[in-house]
Amino acid sequence: MTMKGFLRLVAVILLVLLSGCTSKLTPVNTFTLSTTNTSNTPGLSSLGNHGTISGTVVDSLGAPLSQATERIQATTNQTLTADDGSFILSGLEDGVAITVSAWKEGYYCAKYESAKPPVVGIILKMRQVQTTDNANYEWIAPIGDGSCYSCKPGVTQVWLDNDAHGKSATNIRFLSMYNGTDVNGNQSPLTQYGNSPDYGAVPLLPDLSQPYYGPGYKLNFPNTAGNCAACHLPGAAIDAPYDTDPNTAEGVDTFGIHCDYCHKVADVKLDPATNLPFPNMPGVLSQIILRPFSEDKDRYQIFFGSFDDDNVPMEDTYLPLIKESSWCAPCHYGVFWNTVIYNSYGEWLESPYSDPVSGKTCQQCHMATPTLLNGETITNVAPGKGGVERDPKTIPAHTFQGASNLELLQNAVEMDVTTSRSSNRITVTVTLVNDKTGHDVPTDSPLRQMILLVRVDDTNGNPLDQVEGFRIPISGGVGEPVEGYYSGWPGKIFSKVLSEIWTEITPTGAYWNPVRVISDNRLKALESDTSTYLFKSPQDGNLSVNVKLLYRRAFIELMDQKGWKVPDIVMEEKQIDIH
Incomplete structure (x- = not known):
């Protein structure tokens, strides 16, 4: 065989072999x-x-x-x-x-x-995930180099634009309550103490002859940090929950409850007898956090999330708990001095919404899909960074709609108004139904109020005199109604009212002191409230009935002391003309 023939034979053999690969x-x-x-x-x-x-x-x-x-x-x-x-x-x-x-x-x-x-x-x-926590781990910031934004820009931007959790460490209302200051940093005098033969040192009423800017934790306990940071900046407080001063927050901790922290929550600690967190264990004290070990090639990072098919298997795992309401419990149930202060999780737990078949979770309302950024639906959590196209209904919106969200508040309750007129009387009946909210309205912070205002004007626009019915209490503010001071006006306030045990200041938001619940008439889930108002009416002439339901961040006296300029939000309003 010639050399050329041999080479041809080798080529044929190679082609046959390669065709079988x-x-x-x-x-x-x-x-x-x-x-x-x-x-x-x-x-x-x-x-x-x-x-x-x-x-x-x-x-x-x-x-x-x-x-x-x-x-x-x-x-x-x-x-x-x-x-x-x-x-x-x-x-x-x-x-x-x-x-x-x-x-x-x-x-x-x-x-x-x-x-x-x-x-x-x-x-x-x-690979198994870690079961121990690394206290030396450095949190990843939401923005900047190597941040959450680097891989998940859309979802992170939605969070930055909307979520109050990311502002929990720098919220001026929180800090001014913590420090006992107004928004300009002016501080009230430190609390003075008297002596009780039975109880020892007890706080005295503030001296209102001196400039006073409202209560503050630091006024009562100037030499301690308290456990406020356990909820408001848990990443900083995780290793020192009773010794972290929110005023010292810097770097990633200024983002409060940030992305990296939330996605390191592996479990929550609940009392099996009540399914609630244990008393005096807010925030990080009732959470199990797993921070990774950067030097461990098999466990150098971990993110707990909502996908069981995540595209970064070296770092991510699915956590069913992250879709359950109990995940929210540690920061939405608080007991201090044996008094339940805030309890939106417990309210949900007691409501029909907690039914696992017919109910709704916190996330289904407050992280409702789809996720929208600038009007566009997000379908890929990490585009260009390993993310995949997904059904937008599987991507929870990191908006965490809450007490500042107009749409949420205006869809919280229903209001029905009926009127009847006799020769010299007009009756207005108002029914409120909490038909869309899985907890009390308002909920959590006892500072919050829902204010119902009822007004009937004659032909000239003058308000008619009220003969019977509820009137706004003093916590609605003494002053001009046009400026938001409604005390004595026809209507009701729905709120949880606390009173300080030693000073009897009522209402109060200083629940770092011993307090008791004076009243609580908030609307529970799927419950209603009906109130009737009777006005003296002229024999004839047109009348105008206006009924308005407002959401107020805090009772107005405290807002004035602190300088909080937060406008009321109109939740519902009905106008009825009677001819």
Whole structure:
């Protein structure tokens, strides 16, 4: 054979060999793939298994994991592994590359990319998440280099634009209450104490002959920090919950309850007898936080999130708790001096909304999907950074709509107004129904008020005299109604009223002192309130009835002391003309 003939023969042999080769798929946290029968999947082959992918899920030592969730990423096509760790996903299109994900509680997510059905023998290897916390971990800032914004700009921007949690450390109302100052930094005199033969030192009433800018924790306890930071800046307080002064916040801690902190919450500590946090254990004191170990190649980062098919399996895992109301409990239930101060979680727990079948979670209302940024729907959490296109209904909005959200407040309750007129009387009946809110209205901070105002004007626009019915109490403010001082006006205030035990200051927001609940007439979930107002009416002439429901951040005396310029929000308003 000539040299040319020999080379031709070699070329033919190489072509035959190469034609039998198959391309390899790219696994992540996985190994072993076959499109034919293998020892991992006995009895299966690509022939006769069109539109399927099968395989096994194992731990880092190769032991099979049962009840792990397998999913075609970003779809609802999912299954659970059998006792031997095996699974089959079907209903797929042959030859179309997809990503298979796996998750099991206590493990990081895992995935297998570019699998083209039919495929047999995929093995997804899962790593356990850490079970200990690293106190030396440095929090990741929401913005800046290497920040949350770097990978998830859209979701982070929505959070920055809307969420009060991110401002909890710098909120001027919080800081002025903590420090006993007004918004300009003027501080009230320190609290003076008298002596009780039975109880020792007790606080005295403030001396109002001196400039007074309202109460403050630091006025009563100037040499301690308290546990306010446990809720308002928990990332800073995690290692010193009773010794973190909010005034010292800097860097990432100025973002209060920031992204990295929330996504490190692994569990919450609740009393099994009540399903509530334990008394005097607010915020971080009732949370289990797992900060990662940067030097550990297998556990250098961890983010607990809402996807069980996350695209960064080296760092992310799914936490079912993050979709449950109990996740919110530590900062939305507070007991101090044996008095329940705020309790939106407990109110939800007692309401029909807590029913696991027919109810709603906190997240479904306060993080309602879809997520909108500048009017556009977000469908990819981390575009260009490993994120995938998802159903927008699976991406919770990080708006955390709350007490400053107009739309939320105007959809909180329903108001119905009826009128009747006799020869010299007009009757106005107002019914309020808490038909859309899963807790009391208003809720949490006892400073908050919902104010119902009823007014009837004659033809000349003059208000008619009230004959019977409720009137606004003194906490509505003494002064001109046009300036928001409604004491004595026809109507009601719905609020939880606290009174300080020693000074008897009522109402008060100084619940760092011993207080008691004087009254609580807030509207509970799905309950109603009906009130009737009788006015002296002229024999004839047109009348105008105006009924307005306002939301007020705090009772007006305190707002004046602190210099809080927060306008009331109109929740409902009805105008009825009577001819």
